[in-house]
Amino acid sequence: MAQGVIAIAEQRDGEIRKISYEVVSEARRLADSLGQGVTAIILGAGVKEKAVTLGHYGADKVVVADDPRLQTYTPDAYVTVLEQLVKENDPAILLLGASTQGKDLAARLAARLGVGMAQDCTQFSIENGNLVSIRPIYAGKAYAKLTYQDSYPQMATARPNVMPLNKPDTGKSAQMVDAAFTLDDSVMKTKIVDIIRDESGKVDLTEADKIVSGGRGMKDAEGYKILEELADLIGASVGASRSAVDAGWRPHKDQVGQTGKVVSPNLYIACGISGAIQHLAGMSTSKVIVAINKDPDAPIFQKADYGVVDDLFKVVPALKEELKKMA
Amino acid sequence: MNIIVCLKQVPDTETQIKISQDKKSxxxxxxxxxxxxxxxxxxxxxxxxxxxxxxxxTIIGLGPKRVTESIRTALAMGADKGILINDPALEGSDALGVAKALAATIKGMGFDLIFTGQRAVDDDAGIVGITLAEFLGIPHLPVIVKIEVAEDGKSLKAHRPVEGQTLIIETGLPALITAQKGLNEPRYASLPGIMKAKKKPLEEKTLADLGLNPSEFGKGASKLKVIELTPPPQRAAGKIIDGESPEQKAAQLAKLLHEEAKVL
Incomplete structure (x- = not known):
């Protein structure tokens, strides 16, 4: 009988990523309502020492798969190893983070296991002993409440920045286990041959705690300078609407919305963004939304917690000065 | 180089989504x-x-008759032939079911590369393409913004942006690639292209044609089941910030973000 919750943790360059703690925290909550345990699994090379922290967030057991070939994620190697570890542990629930890596890994692992998987969920609960997953569809224009049918483990990924983190308790120590697995080189059909690092040092929009975003109202690429300055001051990442990206003012990776990134920061400041339905769809799970726009009828104000109807080229620099004073 | 593109027909992104009476669709x-x-x-x-x-x-679509229109669009852009997998038993299938039908269609067709979108903008899941690669036993390269195919056409390098970095991934063919915005600027179908597309072969296949058992598809066979669809949670009405000047408004906003919202 399938039992317990497995949280698959994620590391990059040997550092445990924040999403891993979010997933372990959520796994703990679900396991508690089932009266069962949490096992975290992490794959990497030489990550055991750092993986101890997964216990602080609620894992009872941490399984470490250590191999130089697992240092950088490839679906081939990771799915091959995880298939063995998941089958051995036979969990009722299998959770991953909906990071770029997690979404990819979860999809291929679910296919390998032949189970249903709910991608990029914003809420989980246990009903009648089973997992219920809630996820936005149509970029958040509707939400789907899903359950699983003759499908174990019940599998899902959790949207970054949405699941509350447990308070880490350094007094809690998980049982650390070295995983036994086989990994034949022949299964590895893709190879990472190079990594180009983004030198901006900014957190990716999907994981950013704060985002300052600009739209058509920025007038040109130069207009983003004031947004960059505000973002630097408050430690935010800079986003853009589709029209700004299509105009060539910002790169594709900055686009927020239905055909761009879906984001959930604590603070989203929309500047000169009218709020087309596709844009709103990509940012409406942000916790606090600020809109700065000259047009009082802009739809963005319907979603905003705080609205400023005025010229952003005056408001944004003034806001920066005010925040400097407060710091 | 023989290439297959799997496409899905979705509501235009302008669409207001209305949930139906039964709350399941x-x-x-x-x-x-x-x-x-x-x-x-x-x-x-x-x-x-x-x-x-x-x-x-070759373009492969799955769904009701209306999907023909999107396949014709791809033919008008320049693709050579189309296949529509159309069977009422597919209605309500999950990603595993859809990928199974696609895999059965593709098995036996010689191919070097398969493209799918990195996700569809309706269910936003991004599972079908990857599952298809798994069922065909080929590698997949997800969310790709640039492809460089080797001169001999036997391998390729693909660029995959992840949080804060871009991975350059190499693989031999055949392989499946899921396409991300930035890969290219799609062409518009030309008028002669549209005329030509009308004469291009577009074959329709049922599950029986593919040697598949309809009972393994549809809602009943789905591993993931919809309990209900709901509208997005409503946000409480916001505050419009008063002030005589942009400076005053900025000062008020800074104060609210600091003291009330506590996000700065």
Missing amino acids: IEESDIKWVMNPYDEFGVEEALRLKEKFGGEV
């Missing part, structure tokens, strides 16, 4: 159906590779 009456935007990048990339290496581009 959406109202389809006022929807304008279009080719999933991410699939368009796949079609375009396939055409560019065909122009360079020769070969054939």
Whole structure:
């Protein structure tokens, strides 16, 4: 009988990523309502020492798969190893983070296991002993409440920045286990041959705690300078609407919305963004939304917690000065 | 180089989504159906590779008759032939079911590359393409913004942006690629292209044609089951900030973000 919750943790360059703690925290909550345990699994090379922290967030057991070939994620190697570890542990629930890596890994692992998987969920609960997953569809224009049918483990990924983190308790120590697995080189059909690092040092929009975003109202690429300055001051990442990206003012990776990134920061400041339905769809799970726009009828104000109807080229620099004073 | 592009027809992103009476699906009456935007990048990339290496581009769609229109669009862009998998038993299938039907269609067709969109803008899951690769036993390269195929057409390098970095991934062919915005600028179908597309072969297949058992598809066979669809949670009404000048408003906003919202 399938039992317990497995949280698959994620590391990059040997550092445990924040999403891993979010997933372990959520796994703990679900396991508690089932009266069962949490096992975290992490794959990497030489990550055991750092993986101890997964216990602080609620894992009872941490399984470490250590191999130089697992240092950088490839679906081939990771799915091959995880298939063995998941089958051995036979969990009722299998959770991953909906990071770029997690979404990819979860999809291929679910296919390998032949189970249903709910991608990029914003809420989980246990009903009648089973997992219920809630996820936005149509970029958040509707939400789907899903359950699983003759499908174990019940599998899902959790949207970054949405699941509350447990308070880490350094007094809690998980049982650390070295995983036994086989990994034949022949299964590895893709190879990472190079990594180009983004030198901006900014957190990716999907994981950013704060985002300052600009739209058509920025007038040109130069207009983003004031947004960059505000973002630097408050430690935010800079986003853009589709029209700004299509105009060539910002790169594709900055686009927020239905055909761009879906984001959930604590603070989203929309500047000169009218709020087309596709844009709103990509940012409406942000916790606090600020809109700065000259047009009082802009739809963005319907979603905003705080609205400023005025010229952003005056408001944004003034806001920066005010925040400097407060710091 | 023979290339297959799988496409999905989705509601245009302008569409207001209305949930139907049974709360398990959406109202389809006022929807304008279009080719999933991410699939368009796949079609375009396939055409560019065909122009360079020769070969054939086959479009595969799955769904009701209306999907024919999106397949014709891809043919008008320059693809060679289309296949529509259309069977009422597929209605309500999950990603595993859809990928199984696609895999059965593709098995036995010689191919070097398959493209799908990195996700469809309706269910936003991004599972079908990857599952298809798994069922065909080929590698997949997800969310790709640039492809460089080797001169001999036997391997490729692909660029995959992840949080804060871009991975350059190499693989031999055949392989499956899921296309991301930035891969290319899709062409528009020309008028002669549209005329030509009308004469291009477009075959329709049922599950029986594919040697599949209809009872293994549809709602009943889905591993993931919809309990209900709901509208998004409503946000409480916001505050419009008063002030005589932009400076005053900025000061007020800074104060609220600090003291009330406590986010700065």
